[in-house]
Amino acid sequence: MTHLLIFGLGYSSRAVVRAAPPxxxxxxxxxxxxxxxxELSSAPVExxxxxxxxxDGTAMSEQLAGAVATADHILVSAPPDTSGDPVLKACAPALAAHPPKAVVYLSTVGVYGDHAGGWVDETTEPRPxxxxxxxxxxxERGWQAYGAAHGVPVAVLRLSGIYGPGQNALVNLARGTARRIIKPGQVFNRIHVDDIAQAVLASFARGHDGIVNVTDDEPSPPxxxxxxxxxxxxxxxxPEIPFEESGLSPMGRSFYGECKRVSNMKLKGELFVKLLHPNFKSALRALAAGGDGRR
Incomplete structure (x- = not known):
């Protein structure tokens, strides 16, 4: 019997619930x-x-304290803010008193910054x-410090651009919101949400401690x-839209300000994850077969 505690029930963590073994x-x-x-407690989730x-990231209820005390595995999907990680801030005493068997922290390949299209792996120095x-x-560093202090393996999973059912280029085309923005030399890695779930569950199963890039095989132009x-x-x-004429928001422009190719060799070699969707073409075919993009 294993108790999984998830901080932040969003798109990626729901995929973990969906794939969770008996x-x-x-x-x-x-x-x-x-x-x-x-609302969510009143019916099954996935x-x-x-x-x-x-x-809300500021206070821990008695119910949540009880969940922390009995959790075997903790998945942290809640984002930090300018004041730090909300889980570490609000739940530190409970986490120290009742360390779980393993923690998985969902981060981003954005911590590597821009590498002008060059390859990065887990040994690359972050420069956000x-x-x-x-x-x-x-x-990331806060959770790694927690793990070191309490003898808990902490897997830091750095995710590429997330997509999957209901959130992909097919759906955007059907909605009329897809745009082909052209910036010469620009590439991105991606990761299907079901492969994120695979990586999370493999990390828990192996008690993995360390950083792993969770990304597909083929960085490609958007x-x-x-x-x-x-x-x-x-x-x-x-129609093609030159990047300079795209009118992107500052956040949108910041994504295009970083260009790198992200290696997934550790994902395959240490977590032994076999990607369900190794590239965007195979994934989009599967998503289309499942009904995404139908009008």
């Missing part, structure tokens, strides 16, 4: 709103019974360029994803 017999998760917690508790990536790096999705749907691709 050996995980109890699942507790948090959301920010009490009303949302009550086919599983999940106790959903409110946690945006405030949100710097906050992630500080949170416009190629839109073009291929349009081919699958049998619709014209949106």
């Amino acid at each position: 050996g995980i017999t109890r699942i507790t998760a948090t959301v920010r709103s009490p009303d949302r917690a009550a 086919g599983r019974a999940v106790t959903v508790l409110p946690f 360029a945006s405030p949100r990536s710097f906050e992630r790096l500080e949170a 416009q190629d994803v839109i073009t291929y999705a349009a081919e699958l749907m049998g619709v014209p691709a949106p």
Whole structure:
């Protein structure tokens, strides 16, 4: 019997719930709103019974303290902010008194910053360029320090751009929101949400301690994803838009300000994850077959 506690029941962590094996017999998760917690607790989440508790990042309820005390595995999907990691801030005494068997922290490949299209791996020195990536790096270090102090393995999973059912280029095309922005030389890595779930569960199963990039096999230009999705749907691709004329928000421009190719050799060689969706083409074909992009 294993109790999984999830801080932040969002898109990626719901995929973990969906893929959780029968050996995980109890699942507790948090959301920010009490009303949302009550709503989600009233019915199965991804086919599983999940106790959903409110946690706004500032105070820990008695119920949440009890969940921390009995958790075997803790998945941290809640983002940090300028004041630090909300779980470490609010739950530090309980975590110190009742260390779990393992922690998985979901971070981002954004901590590597820009490498002008060059390859990065887990040995590459982080040099975050945006405030949100710097906050992630500080949170990583906070969880690593917690693990070292209490003898808990902490897997830091650095995720590439997340997509999957309901959140992908097919859906964006169907909604009319897809844009083919062209910046010569720009590439991104991606990761399907079901492969994130694989990596999380493998980390818990192996008690992995350390950093792992969770990313696909083929960094590629963003416009190629839109073009291929349009081919699958049998619709014209949106017109090309030069990056300089894109009118992106400051956050959007910041994504295009970083270009790197992210290695996943450690994901395969140490966690032994065999990607369900090693590239965007195979993933989009599967998503289209599942109904995404239909009008």
